[in-house]
Amino acid sequence: MRGDQGVQLTTDDDNFHSPTSDDPMWSETTWFSISVPERRIHAYVYPWVRPNMKMFGGGVIVWDDSGALPWDSLHCNYQWNLPLAALGDLRDFEFPSRIRLRCLEPLTTYHVTYDHPDCSIDVQFRAIMEPHVLGRGDPPGLFSAHVDQPGHVTGRITLAGEEIPVDCYAMRDRSWGPRIEDPTLRMGYEVIMGYLWRDGEAAALVSGTREIERDGVWPRRIVISAVDALGRRIEAVGQCVNRFSFTNIPWMFNWLSLTRWEYEGSDGAAAVGWGEVQDVWHTDRYRAFARSLRQR
Template sequence: MSAIETAGNDTVGPAITAKDDGFHFDVMSDRWWETETAWFAFCNPERRLGGWLYTMVRPNIGTVAGGAWIWDDSAHLPWEVLYSANYTVLRLPENADLNDIALPTGVSIRTLEPLTKYQLGFKDEGRIDLALTYEAIMPPRPLRKPGSSFKHLSHFDQFGRVHGEILLHGEAIPIDCLAIRDRSWGPRPEHRPGKSAYVTGIASPQDAFLAVTTWNDESNSIAYGFQIRDGETADLVAGRRVVERCPKAGWVNRIIIEATDALGRSLLAEGRRLSGIIINRHSFIDSNGLIEWTINGKVGHGEDQDMWPTHAWSEFARKNRAAR
C-alpha cells in the first residue's frame, strides 16, 4: 500500500488497489484483536426490508464471526426478525482468500472484477438461499479524517448497485437497490466501545452521502464523510446529525443530516425510519434503521447505524422508562 499523505490537519488514507480485495494479514501485528471485516448492505424498500452480510476475521486467533441479518417492520429484535445468524467464534479456513471464499458462517464472496463487482451468497438449508451481485458505482473511498469510530483502522466505503434474489422461508424476494459496502482492517479490541453513528443515503449514482459522527460526542458532529452531488464527490468538512427518537423504544424515528463539503456545497438529508434491527455486537449495540431519505430534494434510501456501548444504552433505556 502507498504511504499515507496529509492535507492540512486531516489524514488522507492510502490509495485502494486491487490488492485490497484480499486479506491484509501480512501487515497486521501479532495482537489477538487484529481484525478484518467485509460488509455488504442491501434492501427492498417497497417491503421495508433491509439486510446485511457481515464477516469479521481475527487471523491471529484463527476465527471468523458474522453472518446475515434480514429484517422488515414486523420485528426489530434479532431473535424475532425475518432472519438472523450472528456467529461469534468459528474456525477460519486455512489459506483463506477473500477473493473467493465460502465461510462456515454461511457467507460466500467471489471477486468478479477487482474493486468493482462481487458475487455474494449465503445459505442456511431450509431457511435462506441468497444470491446477489454487487456492482460499484464509484471508486472505493478510503478513510480520510480522524475522530470517528474507526479510529486507527484502515477503512474504505463504496456505494454500488445490488441485485439478485433471496429465497427466504420458501418465498423468492427480488433485490435491486443502491446500497453501500465497507472494508476495514487493523486493531479492533472488544473492550471500551464508544458512541457513534454511521449514516448512509443514496438517491442515484449522482446523489449520495456518508456521514460518520465524532467518537463519544454528544453533539453528534460529523467526524468524516463525503457527498456525491450532481455526480461530483467531495469530503464533508463540517456538519451535524439531528435525531428524533421513538418515545417508547428509543430508536431513531426521524433524522436530519446538515453538512458542508470541501467544495462549499451544502448537504441536507431528511429521513424517516421504515424498519430496523437492534444487533448486540459484543460490548456494544447497533440500533440500525432502514431509512427513506430526501437528499438535497431527491428521494433515496440508506441506513442509520446508531451505535452505543451496551452500558450506555441500558442507562438511557432505564431513564427513558422512568420518565414515562
C-alpha cells in the same frame, strides 16, 4: 480513491490483509447491505475474522417492519467465536457460515451468495463510484483502516421459499486493523466522516451534524446537515421504516433502520432516496442512556 489521500488501494486490498501486530483483537470485516424498500426489507451480510485468534464471526441478518430483534426477525444467523483455521483468498472465499464472496472486478464488482435452509441470497454489487478510504490499518482508532463504497445491487433474496427480487442502491464496506474497545463510543449524533457525491464529483465532508429523534430508545427520524470540502451543503431528512437491534461484537450495540430520505437534488428539486441509519454505541454507554429514559 476518496478520503485519505495518503492511502492508495490496490487489487490486493480485496484479499485478506496480514495482521500488523499480534494483538488478538486485530480484525478484518467485510459488509454488504441489501434492501427491498417496497417490502420494508433490509439485509446485512457481514462476516469478520480475527486471524491472530484463528476465529471468525458475523453472519447474515434479514429484517422488515414486523420484528426488531434477532429472535423475531425474518432471518438471523450470526456468530461470534467459531474456529477458522485457514483464511485462503477473500477474492473467492466461502466462510463456514455458507457466505461466499467473489471479486469479479477489483475494487468494483462482487458476487455475494449465502445458502441456508431458511434463507438464501444471490446478489451482485457493482460500484457506482470509487472507494472512500480512511487509514491504512495501523492504530490508533476503532476503524484504523476503513473503505466505504456505494453500488447498485441486483439479484434475489429467498425467504421461506419465496424468491424476492433485489434491485437497489446500497453500501459495502471493509475494515482491518486492531479493533480497539472505546467505552465512550457513540456513533450517530454527529458527522465524523463521509463524503458528498453530487453531479459526478465526490468530496469529503468537513463539518456537519446528525440529529436523531426517537420513539423511546429507537431512532425514528434523522436530520443531517453537512458541508463538504468544496463548500457544498447537504440537508437530508430520513424517516425510519423498520428497525433492528443487536450487538455485532460483544461490546458494540446497534440500532439499524431502512430509511426513506428526502433531500434537495443537484437541480434544486425535491428528491427521495432509500438508505439506512446506524445508531451505534458501546453497550455500557447505551445501557446508561436507555435506563436514564426510564427515570424521566
